[in-house]
Amino acid sequence: MSPPPHGPATQFRGLRRFLTERPPRPERCELCGVPVPDDSHRHLVDTEKRALACACTSCALLFEQEGAAGGRFRAVPDRYLADPDHRLDTGAWELLQIPVGVAFFFRNAALDRLVAFYPSPAGATESELEPSAWQSVLGGSRLAGLLQPDVEALLLRRSDGRSECYLVPIDICYELVGRMRLLWQGFDGGAEARADLDAFFDHVRQRARPARREDRL
Numbered sequence: 001m002s003p004p005p006h007g008p009a010t011q012f013r014g015l016r017r018f019l020t021e022r023p024p025r026p027e028r029c030e031l032c033g034v035p036v037p038d039d040s041h042r043h044l045v046d047t048e049k050r051a052l053a054c055a056c057t058s059c060a061l062l063f064e065q066e067g068a069a070g071g072r073f074r075a076v077p078d079r080y081l082a083d084p085d086h087r088l089d090t091g092a093w094e095l096l097q098i099p100v101g102v103a104f105f106f107r108n109a110a111l112d113r114l115v116a117f118y119p120s121p122a123g124a125t126e127s128e129l130e131p132s133a134w135q136s137v138l139g140g141s142r143l144a145g146l147l148q149p150d151v152e153a154l155l156l157r158r159s160d161g162r163s164e165c166y167l168v169p170i171d172i173c174y175e176l177v178g179r180m181r182l183l184w185q186g187f188d189g190g191a192e193a194r195a196d197l198d199a200f201f202d203h204v205r206q207r208a209r210p211a212r213r214e215d216r217l
Contacts, residue, residue, distance in 0.1 A: 029056040031073075043076040043171040045150045047110065052076075052171060076151045081167040081215065082208035083143045088156065088163035095133045101158045102197065103127065104173040105138065109149035117173070119180035142211050143167040157201055164201065166208050176200055 029036050030053040031044075042060035044053045053073070055063075062068055063075040096103065096116065103118040114134050116127040138144050143154055146167060153173050155166045179200065183193040 027054050029059055030054050031059040032056065043169075044073045045076060045170070046073060047150060048072050050110075052174070074151050076169045076171050077148065078169060079152075079167070080169075080204060080208040081143055081146065081211045082205075083141060083165050083167075084210055086141060086143075086163065086165040088137070088158060088165070092137045093158050093163070095137050096129065097127050097133070102156070102176070104153040104155045104168075104176075105129075105134070106153040106170055106173075107147055107149040117177075119177045121181060121184040123181050124174065124177045138165075141165065146211060146215050155204065164205075166204055167211070168204060168208075172204070 027036050027041070028034060034056050036042075036054060036056045040057045042055045042057055044055045044060060044063055045051075046053050055075075060075045063073045064077075098116070098118050100118050100120070103116055105114055105116045107113070108115050113131070114129060116129045116134075117124040118127060119125075138154065141154075143165060147154060151170050153168055153170045155168045155173060155176075157164045176197075179196055180189065180193055183196055184190065185193065188194075189197075
């Protein structure tokens with residue numbers, strides 16, 4: 001998930017598969033120990049350690065119920081939502097204090113505030129976000145009202161004068177961070193990193209559906 005508000009992304013056990021070459025054998029569920037193949041790989045947010053944990057489908061289902069295990073573990077959901085009406089001009093982006101064209105925001109339940117990160121050669125870098133900036137730029141958006149704390153994020157991209165905004169699972173954001181960290185070259189990331197970023201957002205775009213009135217937090 002994060003980096004947590006107080007630690008680097010590489011401290012997260014659940015990010016190993018995004019930051020290293022894929023191991024020859026599947027990872028194991030960190031709760032029950034069974035092997036977890038890619039097609040059933042889930043993630044949990046450990047709210048005490050501020051970490052992602054790999055989980056099998058069965059264990060993840062146990063923590064989809066709010067309050068399970070006293071609320072320590074929360075299953076990362078699998079919904080992708082888009083806001084076709086989202087608009088973000090250059091001035092609004094500058095208020096967010098993000099030096100690159102991609103960022104993600106999630107609500108940290110323990111701190112009861114929004115935190116913002118963006119990918120960089122060093123991993124996920126936190127941006128100091130003023131609450132007033134969040135409220136004026138994103139607070140009134142359709143997707144902000146649907147965002148589940150800790151397990152979902154608002155993923156934003158501004159490119160060629162247009163912006164995109166999606167509600168996505170938090171682990172997808174850290175997949176992006178890991179990919180950019182591995183591929184980044186030079187000052188602007190290089191052609192390979194830019195092509196991978198385009199492919200990543202193509203995938204998100206294909207999976208996302210427009211948010212509907214019946215969607216709930």
